[in-house]
Amino acid sequence: MILIVDDRPENLISLQKVLQAHNFEVDTASSGEEALKKVLKNNYVLIILDVQMPDMDGFEVAEAISGFSKAKDTAIIFLSAVNTELKFITKGYLSGGLDYITKPVDINVLLLKIKTFYRIYEQNRKLNEVQEKLLEEIEFRKQAEHKKDEFISIASHELKTPLTSVKGYIQLLQRSLKRDDKAVAQNHLEKASIQLEKLNELIVDLLDISKIESGKMKFNMKPFCADNMVNNAIEMLQQSNPDFKISKLGQTDEMIFGDEMRLEQVVINFITNAIKYAPGTDQVNVTVNIKDEKLYVAVKDFGIGISKEQQQKIFDKFYRVEENSNRFNGLGIGLYICSxxxxxxxxxxxVNSVPDEGSEFYFIIPTTEEEILKNQI
Structure with a gap:
């Protein structure tokens, strides 16, 4: 949009009509003060500014506009019928003008100049867009590299912890066997088995994310009973966590289409996290139902909860809640794999969550092959 600034109405009207006839969007101001107010509120590609105005002349207006950050890319053309001497033209350029035209104005020349400024403005706008995109890409790649390095560090630590524990328990087991202390040996063996299971879970997650990244994660899609899938996940985790009461709310006998093993993996992850991030509690609720040909499964805990800001990132690859990273183990990829x-x-x-009140993780999937194919991302 072009802003024409002139204290004489006849000049405003005539120039406005000419520019509008050439399909330019035009705004007008009849004083320097009005022009400054409009520049603060609107964005202009070009300002055509009369020099000789009462109260505030064109030079003063231009100097004031040059101090506005939002108008730094706005071109200014001075028009003057009186101040045509070289010193005034020089002052115009020093005041921030890109051109100085003396009256009477050759309208064809003015139109050519305006079109040139528009073309330069458009080129600069596109260059700025490209620059911003490049900067965003660089920032994204720096952050990605940082996350990758952080993940490698975390993964090394997380894998080393159970491995070190297993080595320790095996040494204790060997000593117990030498003393023929079978009860103590059995205890050490059970603890080593728990650590090996943790190590196995970490390795499975790492393999899964590798398959996702390479597009080689296979799915065995076929009909199965959703209720049985949820029951299996609950039963397995209830046995390994006898102090927790894992309650199932709702049920369905319907068959759905999908990968039973992979979906059970999601439910297991939800329940495992519900137990892990709810220290001091002993209740987890698992809801399952089918409505409008969609399976709904949710796992609710009554633990530490998640803030609104963190809820937006919780399914991102490698994301770990900073304040919990030292309290709870994990690679930060389980929920990403689930997603x-x-x-x-x-x-x-x-996820629906309130800090200090608990979290409810859920998923909703179509139950038929046709709907799955239609809704796949």
């Missing part, structure tokens, strides 16, 4: 599994089923995954 990829649900995406492959054409569904949605999410």
């Amino acid at each position: 990829e599994i649900i995406n492959r089923h054409g569904g949605t995954i999410g």
Whole structure:
């Protein structure tokens, strides 16, 4: 848009009509003060500014505009019928003008200049867009590299912890066997088995994320009973966590289409996290139902909860809540893997949570092959 600034109405009207006839969007101001107010509120590609105005002349207006950050790319053309001497033209350029035209104005020349300024403005705008995109890409790649390095460091630590524990328990087991102390040996063996299971879970997660990255994560899609899948996950985790009461709310006998093993993996991850991030509690609720040909599964705990800001990132790859990273082990990829599994089923995954009151993780997926294919991301 072009702003014409002139204290004489006849000049404003005539120039406005000419520019509008050439398809330029035009705004007007009849004083320097009005022009400054409009520049603060609107964006202009070009300002055509009369020099000789009462109260505030064109030079003063231009100097004031040059101090506005939002108008730094706005071109200014001075028009003057009186101040045509070289010193005034020089002053115009020093005041921030890109051109100085003396009256009477050759309208064809003015139009050519305006079109040139528009073309330069458009080129600069595109260059700025490209520059911003490049900077965003660089920032994204720096952050990605940082996350990758951080993940490698975390993964090394997380894998080393259970491995070191297993070595320690094996040494204790060997000593117990030498003393023929079978009860103590059995205890050490059970603890070593627990650590090996943790190590196995970490390795499975690492393999899964590698398959996701390479596009080689396989899915065995076929009909199965959703209720049985949820029951299996609950039963397995109830046995390994006898102090927790894992309650199932709702049920369904319907068959759905999907990868039973992968979906069970999601439910297990939800329940495992519900137990892990709810120290001092002993209740987890698992809800399952089918409505409008969609399976809904949710796992609710009564633990530490997640803030609104963190809820937006919780399914991102390698994301770990900073204040919890030292209290709870993990690679920060479990929920990312879950989200990829649900995406492959054409569904949605999410969380509802209130800090210090608990979290409810859920997924919703179509139950038929046709709907899954239609909704796949």
